[in-house]
Amino acid sequence: MKGGRVVPWLMFPYLALADEKPWQPGPYEGVELKILHQHEETRGVVVLRKFHAGVTVPAHTHPAANEWAWIVSGEWQEGETVYQAGTLFHAPKNTQHGPHVALTEVVSLTVFDGPLTVV
Secondary structure, rough: OOEEEEEOOOOOOEEEOOHHHHOOOOOOOOOOHHHHHOOOOOEEEEEEEOOOOOOOEEOEOOOOEEEEEEEEEEEEEOOOEOOOOOOOOEEOOOOOEOOEEEEOOEEEEEEEOOOOOOO
């Protein structure tokens, strides 16, 4: 199992501990990723994303994956609306979304069901 542990005595056959995963540079300056799991066939990923306070991610699309993002902490602005922890977003494949503004440091748990590509 790539990137995680197989623990036979646990109910779940895959386990990833975020504290054991390194932060990596994301697709934009001021954005970091922790890849918790990558599916070998689809190349889909489950990631923690950290947006440093003040970062603006321009409008973009993900041509190869649907995106589900849940805000774990922080405040995120879309247009005139501010979202906080507990908000779930969905961006279908090839749907433009953003710009996103991190008003504070924002951490999200995000699932891409295909490769994480950005245009």
